Amino acid sequence: MVSRRERFLLNILSWIVAVVALSFLSAATLEKRAGLRGKINQLERQIPQFSAHAAGEAQLRARRQRLQAELEAEGNHYYQAGQIDPYRFGILIRDLLVGSRLQIKRYQTLEVGKQILLEFSLEGSALDLMKFLEAVSKSGKHWSMPFLSINARGDTGVVDAVFRIGYETLEPLGS
Amino acid sequence: MKPFMMDRLDFDLKVVELPKLGEREVEGLLKYRIAGLYPGHPEQTAFDYRILQRGKTQFAFLFITRRSALESYRALAGGRPLFLPYLLIQPYLKEFERENIAFLVLSPLYLEIFVFHGSEPPAAFVAKRSKRLATDLATVRRLAARENPATRWVVVFGSGDAEGLAAQGESLAAGGSPPRQIRMEEALGRLSPRDRGLFAPARRAPLLSRGWRRQILAIALLFLALLALKKLTDREEAYLRSLMRQAGLLQSQSATAIALQAEVETLSQQKAVLLKKRPVDPYRLLSELHDILSPAARIQSFILERSFFQLEAVGFNPLPLMDSFRERDYFGEARLLQTVPLRGSAQELFKITGSVRGE
Numbered sequence: 001m002v003s004r005r006e007r008f009l010l011n012i013l014s015w016i017v018a019v020v021a022l023s024f025l026s027a028a029t030l031e032k033r034a035g036l037r038g039k040i041n042q043l044e045r046q047i048p049q050f051s052a053h054a055a056g057e058a059q060l061r062a063r064r065q066r067l068q069a070e071l072e073a074e075g076n077h078y079y080q081a082g083q084i085d086p087y088r089f090g091i092l093i094r095d096l097l098v099g100s101r102l103q104i105k106r107y108q109t110l111e112v113g114k115q116i117l118l119e120f121s122l123e124g125s126a127l128d129l130m131k132f133l134e135a136v137s138k139s140g141k142h143w144s145m146p147f148l149s150i151n152a153r154g155d156t157g158v159v160d161a162v163f164r165i166g167y168e169t170l171e172p173l174g175s
Numbered sequence: 176m177k178p179f180m181m182d183r184l185d186f187d188l189k190v191v192e193l194p195k196l197g198e199r200e201v202e203g204l205l206k207y208r209i210a211g212l213y214p215g216h217p218e219q220t221a222f223d224y225r226i227l228q229r230g231k232t233q234f235a236f237l238f239i240t241r242r243s244a245l246e247s248y249r250a251l252a253g254g255r256p257l258f259l260p261y262l263l264i265q266p267y268l269k270e271f272e273r274e275n276i277a278f279l280v281l282s283p284l285y286l287e288i289f290v291f292h293g294s295e296p297p298a299a300f301v302a303k304r305s306k307r308l309a310t311d312l313a314t315v316r317r318l319a320a321r322e323n324p325a326t327r328w329v330v331v332f333g334s335g336d337a338e339g340l341a342a343q344g345e346s347l348a349a350g351g352s353p354p355r356q357i358r359m360e361e362a363l364g365r366l367s368p369r370d371r372g373l374f375a376p377a378r379r380a381p382l383l384s385r386g387w388r389r390q391i392l393a394i395a396l397l398f399l400a401l402l403a404l405k406k407l408t409d410r411e412e413a414y415l416r417s418l419m420r421q422a423g424l425l426q427s428q429s430a431t432a433i434a435l436q437a438e439v440e441t442l443s444q445q446k447a448v449l450l451k452k453r454p455v456d457p458y459r460l461l462s463e464l465h466d467i468l469s470p471a472a473r474i475q476s477f478i479l480e481r482s483f484f485q486l487e488a489v490g491f492n493p494l495p496l497m498d499s500f501r502e503r504d505y506f507g508e509a510r511l512l513q514t515v516p517l518r519g520s521a522q523e524l525f526k527i528t529g530s531v532r533g534e
Contacts, residue, residue: 144454
């Protein structure tokens with residue numbers, strides 16, 4: 001038979017056990033809660049940033065489309081590899097000069113680095129030369145003229161000109 | 176429910192000083208003591224008690240009667256709570272805990288006096304009523320003469336004694352102050368509605384003692400607190416999961432946006448490279464120069480090499496022309512190299528160099 005004192009001590013002991021167990025459980029739960037709170041705070045900070053990024057997606061797509069169109073338009077001003085050669089280009093320029101009533105005194109082919117240039121020496125009216133240069137400008141392709149020299153013969157309206165002309169090619173992207 | 180007053184003369188009242196005991200032990204002790212206090216056969220004896228605390232001392236007011244008498248009262252009461260005069264004064268005792276006090280209860284058939292002196296054992300005296308109140312009061316005064324004159328008196332009386340008391344009850348003790356008078360109805364009104372009276376059938380003993388009930392309640396409260404904490408944690412966990420889902424979704428969208436951003440940057444760079452590669456257009460350059468120079472000047476010679484140009488022109492005062500070069504974004508830095516006034520003319524031959532910024 002358990003005495004009153006023993007019953008009292010047993011009661012105290014079971015209370016201690018219960019309180020310790022509950023304390024451990026509470027501490028574990030509180031610790032878990034603190035961890036959860038930390039993660040929640042972090043996500044609550046990140047979500048607006050992600051949202052801001054995601055919201056800009058439509059604008060970025062539009063900008064990409066615009067840039068692609070601009071690149072394509074600009075790329076069309078360049079010759080693709082094999083589309084033209086120096087001789088066919090020479091014929092084009094010569095025809096243009098003749099069409100502009102400019103008199104070719106001399107022309108030659110120059111190789112500057114990888115680029116092949118045609119050098120023309122000519123004479124004619126300043127107005128015709130401007131017409132030729134306008135035709136070059138509006139050819140639809142980028143024809144480069146790295147050198148151009150014009151000298152007026154007094155007030156006669158006649159000019160002597162020397163220029164070097166070439167065409168621009170576009171290497172495939174990534175090459 | 177209106178209480179049923181029993182005849183005090185059918186009951187024996189004993190006052191027992193109690194040691195410090197628990198509720199259950201008190202009953203055991205009184206059962207034991209009753210054998211010495213009451214001559215009746217224990218099996219034919221019924222008793223009930225009320226505990227009174229006076230200072231640090233505890234007393235039991237023990238009401239003892241024959242079981243047969245109690246059964247008769249129960250039958251007469253018809254379920255109403257049974258009570259005796261002591262129950263009427265009990266609610267007032269708290270008020271006079273530190274005083275010497277004597278209560279006189281005047282019932283139609285008997286009178287009863289209760290005397291309380293500090294922490295001394297209380298005393299009780301009961302007597303049959305005479306036909307006249309004056310005789311009863313004389314008896315009381317004779318008894319009161321034995322008491323301390325400073326003892327305060329309280330009289331509880333029924334409606335039949337109201338007039339007589341008003342005429343004769345100025346003072347019960349010689350030289351004492353007039354007694355406080357309490358009507359029976361008022362005293363009955365002070366009875367606690369929870370008071371089940373004397374000799375009430377024993378309530379079914381609770382399954383658990385009060386101590387156990389308290390402990391179980393404490394454990395239940397702790398458990399509930401823990402449960403609430405867990406519930407709160409579960410709710411936060413669910414919220415975190417929803418946030419993670421949302422974040423995951425947004426993150427994938429954000430990753431697409433980041434990839435798009437990178438693609439846009441690459442395309443912008445490619446565009447910049449292409450624009451930089453774009454050759455100088457001599458027609459546009461000469462048109463721009465024509466806009467700036469004419470009609471003040473006429474170009475004599477012009478040289479273009481890559482993006483640098485040099486021109487020689489004849490015109491009037493070329494200095495203001497330099498502002499025009501600066502105003503146009505198309506041109507880089509332009510310099511007036513040389514100016515030679517022409518003999519016999521207001522015009523000057525000047526040389527300008529500059530560069531083209533591009534499209």
